[in-house]
Amino acid sequence: MGEPWVPPCSHGGNDLAVRMRLTRVGSKKNPVYRVVVADSRSPRDGKFIEIVGRYNPQHDPSLIEFDEEKVKDWLGKGALPSEAVHRLLKAKNLA
Numbered sequence: 001m002g003e004p005w006v007p008p009c010s011h012g013g014n015d016l017a018v019r020m021r022l023t024r025v026g027s028k029k030n031p032v033y034r035v036v037v038a039d040s041r042s043p044r045d046g047k048f049i050e051i052v053g054r055y056n057p058q059h060d061p062s063l064i065e066f067d068e069e070k071v072k073d074w075l076g077k078g079a080l081p082s083e084a085v086h087r088l089l090k091a092k093n094l095a
Contacts, residue, residue, distance in 0.1 A: 021082040032056050
């Protein structure tokens with residue numbers, strides 16, 4: 001008969017709503033963060049898909065660690081880093 005109906009996509013790409021962002025895991029007055037890949041609609045410290053790094057601003061200099069393979073894989077899949085994660089990626093020359 002013809003091709004099956006496909007719903008229109010406003011931006012032309014896939015509908016992956018995934019962000020790379022920070023989630024807080026430190027105790028009170030002791031911030032330590034994980035860099036996670038999460039659905040953009042989930043809460044800051046809620047469900048995530050995968051941990052791709054960590055950030056500890058308490059150290060001097062700040063501790064920034066990434067699993068470079070995972071980061072590049074997720075960026076290649078279209079995950080968008082938050083502003084804070086983008087700054088951390090630039091500091092590690094991954095962005």
